[in-house]
Amino acid sequence: MENLSAENSLRIITETLERSRNAIAKNTGKPLILWGALVTLTSVVIWALWAKSGSPMWNMLWFAMTIVGAIGTYFMTRNQEKVPESEPKRILGCVWKWFGFFAIGLYVLLWVTALILYAQGNESVVTINLSLILSLMMGLCGAISGAVMKMKSVTAAAVVATILAVLLVLLVPNGSPLQILSFAILGVVALIVPGVIFQKKTAK
Numbered sequence: 001m002e003n004l005s006a007e008n009s010l011r012i013i014t015e016t017l018e019r020s021r022n023a024i025a026k027n028t029g030k031p032l033i034l035w036g037a038l039v040t041l042t043s044v045v046i047w048a049l050w051a052k053s054g055s056p057m058w059n060m061l062w063f064a065m066t067i068v069g070a071i072g073t074y075f076m077t078r079n080q081e082k083v084p085e086s087e088p089k090r091i092l093g094c095v096w097k098w099f100g101f102f103a104i105g106l107y108v109l110l111w112v113t114a115l116i117l118y119a120q121g122n123e124s125v126v127t128i129n130l131s132l133i134l135s136l137m138m139g140l141c142g143a144i145s146g147a148v149m150k151m152k153s154v155t156a157a158a159v160v161a162t163i164l165a166v167l168l169v170l171l172v173p174n175g176s177p178l179q180i181l182s183f184a185i186l187g188v189v190a191l192i193v194p195g196v197i198f199q200k201k202t203a204k
Contacts, residue, residue, distance in 0.1 A: 029198035036191030161189035
């Protein structure tokens, strides 16, 4: 009887987690496609403007993109059925929340450091390969998301996207506008493709 109860408990837990993953996939597919499209479009626009003007200041468009994406996600998901609290939902929320925190924080720290050096009359230039760091971070978050959702295709897409993006960054001279196109690769392969996979999963 105890074994039967244990088996039933395990079955209930497994079914609950699977329902939670399906609900997450249903609510996440379209926002992923939206963010993938925004990341891809923004990276291409920044590359074109940066290459034409020679100024990396166009990277500030990432902040504008974040605002547009947040507003778009709100309107896209406000009428969706709420996903019950679960471990997969909690983990995914934490993964992407901290990615956003570290990505934005890194940009802010670079600007603060540059301003401090400028105020001290120090003409030293702070150099860091943001494209490489953020590509790795984004790819890792995508791979973790696929693992949490138990979708090997999503994890594979994140790994492939990361490899392609990192190769582009390493093959292009540091500081070149072309490096920004690594995010176009990530936007398509690591965001749009998983979004389409999620949509197909929930359509079945």
